[in-house]
Amino acid sequence: MLEVRDLQAFYGKSHILQGVSFDIAEGEIVSLLGRNGVGRSTTCKAVMGEVPPQGSIKFRGTELVGKKQHEIARLGIGYVPENRDVFPTLTVRQNLVLGMKSMKQEGRWSIDDMFDLFSNLRERADIRAGALSGGEQQMLTMCRTLMGDPDLIMIDEPTEGLSPQMVEKVAGLLEEIARRKVSILLVEQKLTIALRISHRVYVMGHGHMVFDGTPEALLNDAQIRSEWLEV
Amino acid sequence: MELVVFSLLNGLVTGLLLFMLSSGLTLIFSMMGVLNFAHASFYMLGAYFAYTISGYMGFWVGLIFAPILVGVVGALIQRYGLRYVHRWGHVAELVFTFGLAFLIEEVVQFFWGKATKDYHEPELLDFPLFTLFGQSFPAYKAFMIFISIGIFIALLMMLTRTRVGLIIQAAITHPNTVANLGHNVPLVFMGVFGVGSALAGLAGVIAGPALGTFPGMAFVLGSIVFVVIVVGGLGSLAGAFVASLLIGWLQTFAIALDYSMTDLLDLLGVSFSDDHVLRDLWSLSLPQVAPILPYLLLILILIFRPTGLMGKRET
Numbered sequence: 001m002l003e004v005r006d007l008q009a010f011y012g013k014s015h016i017l018q019g020v021s022f023d024i025a026e027g028e029i030v031s032l033l034g035r036n037g038v039g040r041s042t043t044c045k046a047v048m049g050e051v052p053p054q055g056s057i058k059f060r061g062t063e064l065v066g067k068k069q070h071e072i073a074r075l076g077i078g079y080v081p082e083n084r085d086v087f088p089t090l091t092v093r094q095n096l097v098l099g100m101k102s103m104k105q106e107g108r109w110s111i112d113d114m115f116d117l118f119s120n121l122r123e124r125a126d127i128r129a130g131a132l133s134g135g136e137q138q139m140l141t142m143c144r145t146l147m148g149d150p151d152l153i154m155i156d157e158p159t160e161g162l163s164p165q166m167v168e169k170v171a172g173l174l175e176e177i178a179r180r181k182v183s184i185l186l187v188e189q190k191l192t193i194a195l196r197i198s199h200r201v202y203v204m205g206h207g208h209m210v211f212d213g214t215p216e217a218l219l220n221d222a223q224i225r226s227e228w229l230e231v
Numbered sequence: 232m233e234l235v236v237f238s239l240l241n242g243l244v245t246g247l248l249l250f251m252l253s254s255g256l257t258l259i260f261s262m263m264g265v266l267n268f269a270h271a272s273f274y275m276l277g278a279y280f281a282y283t284i285s286g287y288m289g290f291w292v293g294l295i296f297a298p299i300l301v302g303v304v305g306a307l308i309q310r311y312g313l314r315y316v317h318r319w320g321h322v323a324e325l326v327f328t329f330g331l332a333f334l335i336e337e338v339v340q341f342f343w344g345k346a347t348k349d350y351h352e353p354e355l356l357d358f359p360l361f362t363l364f365g366q367s368f369p370a371y372k373a374f375m376i377f378i379s380i381g382i383f384i385a386l387l388m389m390l391t392r393t394r395v396g397l398i399i400q401a402a403i404t405h406p407n408t409v410a411n412l413g414h415n416v417p418l419v420f421m422g423v424f425g426v427g428s429a430l431a432g433l434a435g436v437i438a439g440p441a442l443g444t445f446p447g448m449a450f451v452l453g454s455i456v457f458v459v460i461v462v463g464g465l466g467s468l469a470g471a472f473v474a475s476l477l478i479g480w481l482q483t484f485a486i487a488l489d490y491s492m493t494d495l496l497d498l499l500g501v502s503f504s505d506d507h508v509l510r511d512l513w514s515l516s517l518p519q520v521a522p523i524l525p526y527l528l529l530i531l532i533l534i535f536r537p538t539g540l541m542g543k544r545e546t
Contacts, residue, residue, distance in 0.1 A: 070410050073412060087401040094397050101413040101414075144412070
């Protein structure tokens, strides 16, 4: 579904991604692990065209390098950034409506689905999104992206700074997304959820992949974990 | 009483006209972060386009098509000029719009000449709407109020009740996020620039017959519009509305009230001899200083409330 080959990206003169290659198959859940600053978020931004990429990124055979952000999103890729970018002056419902690519869109998800999954959002449907708690904003950002009915969703650090109860809700949503046959690229620093739900994991270090395998293989590879993941 | 009523009405006309110009400028600034120095030039283009169209097909056809033409010109300038210049930053954009203002003025003089054009209100509205205290209020001014309020309500509805309005509101603060959701943000920017220009053009169409259609009309109103958006708060539509009315009334009352500092000092029993060095300063009347009052207000706002009346952004 997604084939990334020799991906390079720069912030000014800093060479952030130094030849990143990875694949995601249809319906697969893949986690991208690594310490802060190794280029995991930049990888997502490069796929979305938010950071100018070099190399090759193919989504169902279509080359994404050179395409504009909205064109990439319309091909079926969703992106949930780590900074919980809700539109603070709009209501929860308006945020969800903006997630849809058009009002005629009929996809896997409806606003009622979102409200059924997170009753908090239903109760606060007509409240400005800026007034929600951090956890609720995270939920809203994920739900808003799902309203666009992506076939692949990239989720950056969804559990960062959340309470254990909220982390469980996020895990539940990820499992629901997978049940509806949406591929997931999960960017995480914590291993717990990533290893629980992923089919495969990649570990990044200094702008390139240093590990590719199953969660079990990563658990058994103490050297990789100590060198690239543990603090 | 007569003075208060008519000053309120005339101030309302001026204020709403200023709002029609400043609302577009505010939206454009909110989205692109650049002050469009050529905005008032679109106001002038609106008046000249309407003058030409009305010569062939009458005022009402001009009222509809001139703003549309100006909107198309604005959108094309954004698409093929500003969007290209944007890559070199806001200073380049500012210089671009500054040059554009001069270019449009030269083009207007080239095609229409330097003389004031004989652009009048339609016969249908050329009558006094009512007479109060022996003074009549023209129907055309009431029409200007009606159009301006209609535009204000339509703009408010569009921004708050439609999906396009929601996209615009979101794109103002989070353009990247909106693009990641599959919305064509550059197209939205172009549309907003076009609509903003069309609003300025409409202001020109209805102000041309009342305030005169001449090559300097952009300069006359343009500088006041910048005062409006700074006083209201850069990027605040509500602030632009309040500041437009405030400045409209401030100017109208200042012109109507024929008082000077000497009158006030006389009341306090203070007087100056005719050869006193400050005599000329004290004898200045309010109508004489009316044109500089908006700029005085601008300076006071910048000193005491740099974010403007309702803005959040530093001026």
